[in-house]
Amino acid sequence: MPRSPLPSAREIARFHDERVAERGWAESAPAAFSGCPWEFIEANHRCNILLWDEEDQARRKQVPDSAIAANKRAIDVYNQRRNDAIERIDECLLAALEGAARRGDARINSETAGAMIDRLSILALKIFHMRAQAERSGAGPAHVDACAIKLARLEEQRSDLADALDRLLAECAAGAAYFKVYRQFKMYNDPSLNPYLYGGGSGK
Numbered sequence: 688m689p690r691s692p693l694p695s696a697r698e699i700a701r702f703h704d705e706r707v708a709e710r711g712w713a714e715s716a717p718a719a720f721s722g723c724p725w726e727f728i729e730a731n732h733r734c735n736i737l738l739w740d741e742e743d744q745a746r747r748k749q750v751p752d753s754a755i756a757a758n759k760r761a762i763d764v765y766n767q768r769r770n771d772a773i774e775r776i777d778e779c780l781l782a783a784l785e786g787a788a789r790r791g792d793a794r795i796n797s798e799t800a801g802a803m804i805d806r807l808s809i810l811a812l813k814i815f816h817m818r819a820q821a822e823r824s825g826a827g828p829a830h831v832d833a834c835a836i837k838l839a840r841l842e843e844q845r846s847d848l849a850d851a852l853d854r855l856l857a858e859c860a861a862g863a864a865y866f867k868v869y870r871q872f873k874m875y876n877d878p879s880l881n882p883y884l885y886g887g888g889s890g891k
Contacts, residue, residue: 692723692783693856696849699804703732703811713737723779731772731801732808738765739812763876769805770871776801777868780856789862796855796866803852810845817841 691698706712706729713736720726745758777799820826821834858864874880 693780693860694724694728696807696852699728699852700807700811700845700849702728703808704815706732707736707811707815713740723782724776727772727775727779727801728804731769731776731805732811734765734769734772735805735808735812738762738769739816741765767873767876770873773799773801773805774868774870776804777866781866781868784856784859787860787862789865793862794858794864796864799866799869800852800855800859801868803848803855806848807845807852810841810848814838814841814845 709716713733718726718729720729741758741761745755745762747755780800817834817838821831821838823831823834826834855864855866859866878885
């Protein structure tokens, strides 16, 4: 399933939508891609879908605290993998852009392309679930109308973000802009940096 090393935002959004709509994909479907950058676009989206479900479950009130603790631990794992995938997306896109001669007046984009793709993934989830609420049978008209308004705003946000991503990659290819890989350094997951892990639970 070959895909462009510099994908368009619409191509990415279409992939996001298709996978969100595919029930059980994130939990059990094998990876469809290998190699840059689609392998990591897919991995990032999978983590976001799994995170969404864990975050929903972590808000439950009728289950024992141990179940919520398990949700929180899973959230930490998926969030680390999600951020790792963002960094790999950026590495892939920068490698694809290596031949572009950067102009002297090129601007730096403070948000990376990988972070923008991650936001597109989250917006796909929000759009999918908001549309379900806007079409929910048995919901009152006030609920449906409010969700329809929110859905339109989410779709506008995604369209704007998609335009911004395409513009950034085009400007990078032309040497007019650039971005860097920004490492997240998630200290809370690192046993050598989190004092509650290396300090035996004391935080000191």
